[in-house]
Amino acid sequence: MTTTPVSRLAINRLRERLPLDGPTIDRFVARYGSPLIEGERATFLYRGAVDEVWVRHRVVGLPDPLPLKRIGDSDLWSVTTVLPEGSRVEYQVEIRKGEQYERFNDPLNPRLAHSPMGSSSVCAAIGYRAPDWVAFDPEAREGTLVEEHVRSRALRRDQPVQIYLPARFNHAQRYPLLIVHDGTDYLEFAAMKTVLDNLIHRLDVDPLVAVFVPPRDRLKEYPNHAPHARFIARELVPLLTERLPLADTPEARCLMGSSFGGIAALSTAVRYPGLFGSLMLQSASLVFTDIGFDHGGGPAFDPVVKFVNRFREKPRAVVDRIYMTCGVYEPLITPNRSMVPVFRHTGMKVRYTESRDGHNWENWRDRLGDGLSWLFPGPQKFVYE
Amino acid sequence: MTTILLGPQRFTTTVAPTLRSLGTEGPVAIVNAGWEEREADDAELLAAVDGRGVNLRLYQRAVELLSRDRDLRGAVLDHRSRHDELRAFYGIRLQSAWDAVFAVRRRTSRHGIGEGAERSALQALRDVDDWYAWEVARLVERTAATEAVTRSEALADHRAEVAQTLAASAALVIAGGHVGILMETLRLLAVSVPPELPVIAWSAGAMAVCDPVVLFHDFAPQGVTAPEVHDRGLGRVRGVVPLPHARRRLALDDRERMAVFAARFPAHRLVPLDAGSVVRFGPGSATADGRAVVPAGARVLSTEGTLVTVGAS
Numbered sequence: 276m277t278t279t280p281v282s283r284l285a286i287n288r289l290r291e292r293l294p295l296d297g298p299t300i301d302r303f304v305a306r307y308g309s310p311l312i313e314g315e316r317a318t319f320l321y322r323g324a325v326d327e328v329w330v331r332h333r334v335v336g337l338p339d340p341l342p343l344k345r346i347g348d349s350d351l352w353s354v355t356t357v358l359p360e361g362s363r364v365e366y367q368v369e370i371r372k373g374e375q376y377e378r379f380n381d382p383l384n385p386r387l388a389h390s391p392m393g394s395s396s397v398c399a400a401i402g403y404r405a406p407d408w409v410a411f412d413p414e415a416r417e418g419t420l421v422e423e424h425v426r427s428r429a430l431r432r433d434q435p436v437q438i439y440l441p442a443r444f445n446h447a448q449r450y451p452l453l454i455v456h457d458g459t460d461y462l463e464f465a466a467m468k469t470v471l472d473n474l475i476h477r478l479d480v481d482p483l484v485a486v487f488v489p490p491r492d493r494l495k496e497y498p499n500h501a502p503h504a505r506f507i508a509r510e511l512v513p514l515l516t517e518r519l520p521l522a523d524t525p526e527a528r529c530l531m532g533s534s535f536g537g538i539a540a541l542s543t544a545v546r547y548p549g550l551f552g553s554l555m556l557q558s559a560s561l562v563f564t565d566i567g568f569d570h571g572g573g574p575a576f577d578p579v580v581k582f583v584n585r586f587r588e589k590p591r592a593v594v595d596r597i598y599m600t601c602g603v604y605e606p607l608i609t610p611n612r613s614m615v616p617v618f619r620h621t622g623m624k625v626r627y628t629e630s631r632d633g634h635n636w637e638n639w640r641d642r643l644g645d646g647l648s649w650l651f652p653g654p655q656k657f658v659y660e
Numbered sequence: 661m662t663t664i665l666l667g668p669q670r671f672t673t674t675v676a677p678t679l680r681s682l683g684t685e686g687p688v689a690i691v692n693a694g695w696e697e698r699e700a701d702d703a704e705l706l707a708a709v710d711g712r713g714v715n716l717r718l719y720q721r722a723v724e725l726l727s728r729d730r731d732l733r734g735a736v737l738d739h740r741s742r743h744d745e746l747r748a749f750y751g752i753r754l755q756s757a758w759d760a761v762f763a764v765r766r767r768t769s770r771h772g773i774g775e776g777a778e779r780s781a782l783q784a785l786r787d788v789d790d791w792y793a794w795e796v797a798r799l800v801e802r803t804a805a806t807e808a809v810t811r812s813e814a815l816a817d818h819r820a821e822v823a824q825t826l827a828a829s830a831a832l833v834i835a836g837g838h839v840g841i842l843m844e845t846l847r848l849l850a851v852s853v854p855p856e857l858p859v860i861a862w863s864a865g866a867m868a869v870c871d872p873v874v875l876f877h878d879f880a881p882q883g884v885t886a887p888e889v890h891d892r893g894l895g896r897v898r899g900v901v902p903l904p905h906a907r908r909r910l911a912l913d914d915r916e917r918m919a920v921f922a923a924r925f926p927a928h929r930l931v932p933l934d935a936g937s938v939v940r941f942g943p944g945s946a947t948a949d950g951r952a953v954v955p956a957g958a959r960v961l962s963t964e965g966t967l968v969t970v971g972a973s
Contacts, residue, residue, distance in 0.1 A: 443697060447736070449737070449740065479882075522741070522744070645881075648883075652880070652881075652882040652883030653883075656875040657839055657840045657890075659694075659837070659863040659864040660670060660836045660837060660864075
């Protein structure tokens with residue numbers, strides 16, 4: 276992937292040299308890779324003997340599939356699209372050979388992002404930079420992760436959790452509690468332990484205890500599921516409060532989650548109003564309908580839509596503060612934008628940020644710094660070396 | 661009574677020549693409890709005081725006390741919890757009062773109402789500070805009077821040791837770090853600095869020897885953005901609010917913000933302490949009401965929102 280100043284696009288300069296021979300294409304591909312970032316333009320390349328090629332993505336506003344065109348009679352294919360500054364897009368390449376279709380990561384792009392669904396290629400536009408606190412910092416004191424199983428009567432099973440204790444954890448302190456839905460994925464795909472270590476080390480975030488909770492049957496347990504909420508509110512919180520030096524006030528308890536995990540966080544707070552002081556909702560699946568029930572999300576979204584519709588009918592403050600984020604390239608951007616005034620109208624303080632990104636873990640990772648430092652401001656004001 | 665406030669010592673070390681300028685001989689008591697668990701990493705600090713340093717180990721003493729004395733730990737945790745709650749309420753009130761001052765200042769006034777409104781808004785801001793300071797004082801008194809504190813033999817022993825070491829010292833040096841932890845340990849160990857003992861302090865240490873301790877960071881990512889009164893200091897230098905790392909931590913280009921900051925503390929001089937700063941308060945350099953006179957050549961934040969040099973014409 277290459278960044279060059281905008282003039283005439285490199286791919287257009289190449290086209291002027293038709294017909295292209297193999298060595299010319301080799302040099303071009305070796306020099307630029309894929310995608311080429313030139314100002315606010317991204318050019319995707321594919322090289323191979325195929326009948327059709329597409330870029331597959333989930334960017335709202337761009338056609339999907341995005342077809343590539345063959346350059347002359349060569350085996351090089353390309354498509355150029357607009358990509359505003361600061362954008363970050365995950366995509367794959369799909370090809371057709373006769374009746375055979377195949378989909379895979381861009382072989383010309385080494386940059387990958389990972390998620391529970393597998394990996395994707397990453398196209399970062401000009402101006403995008405991963406925050407420096409997402410990478411391991413050898414100077415940051417490390418917190419510890421403790422794996423446990425919590426016997427849950429509500430869920431009728433032993434629920435695994437991972438408990439993060441900050442560096443210098445001390446029973447003579449009182450810590451806020453952050454409960455993370457899809458906890459294993461946040462640790463694996465959003466580097467959340469490293470992020471917490473770094474943000475706490477930099478004094479951006481107050482030392483906190485985080486408990487990472489994975490679901491078993493996510494589509495059942497996350498959209499407003501009473502046993503799940505009971506487990507969090509009536510089993511997990513009391514257990515942790517009894518065993519750990521937690522600040523035992525609603526203000527010091529936060530629920531967070533992304534996508535369906537955001538609905539799990541919100542619906543738990545709705546079922547137990549006043550128990551939690553804040554929520555961190557990342558690309559929450561806040562799908563609703565204003566008339567009828569044709570939401571277009573499939574059966575998995577039915578309980579979500581019922582829940583969000585009911586909340587919209589009678590909105591009420593269930594926490595003090597909500598930190599919300601959503602990517603502008605994801606289908607959930609409109610529901611999220613729509614819910615901001617609904618939440619604010621209840622008196623809850625809402626901080627809402629958008630990013631030029633999609634429904635993915637690196638987007639959620641990149642927003643953790645702003646969100647966690649807003650919810651748990653660090654002790655920077657106290658330290659004068 | 662000699663007290664010398666220095667700028668941060670990390671890159672520009674002035675503590676050694678400053679100590680020598682006192683012309684004292686004998687042990688130098690050191691407090692670096694603001695470094696928390698790094699308190700024992702004091703080799704550089706000891707070298708800077710010509711190897712004469714005796715570390716009072718206030719942080720380590722506090723850790724030992726709290727781990728051994730369950731009742732004392734309970735009292736300290738209760739104090740922290742109440743102080744945290746008080747700070748939370750103060751933060752809410754303070755930020756509103758602070759924002760109100762700027763909103764009033766920026767509002768157009770065609771009939772001369774604005775000036776009085778601004779005075780009143782500033783007074784409301786000071787009232788919030790006063791309320792908080794009063795509540796903190798009450799809390800400190802309450803904790804100090806608990807049996808866990810008054811009857812702890814281990815605490816009494818540590819306090820006596822600290823007092824004894826201080827009494828035998830030729831000077832006291834207080835380093836920077838976490839000013840909240842520093843104040844907490846100074847108070848727990850009942851550190852009382854004899855008036856005749858010269859004191860050299862920088863950064864959080866400088867804040868601790870003055871009164872009140874005012875927290876500030878105009879570039880912190882989140883939280884209460886207004887400068888906050890945190891605690892009573894030792895009151896050794898009264899009428900002075902030190903501003904360590906002022907260039908790095910204060911929006912000095914924002915004259916309006918700086919002007920409001922200075923106007924909020926009319927009975928105090930706000931003294932920036934950047935690298936290389938040396939502000940000396942010598943014996944007899946106080947007003948009749950006990951407020952320290954900032955020496956000529958030192959810089960202060962004026963109510964116009966600019967840094968001015970004391971004594972410059």
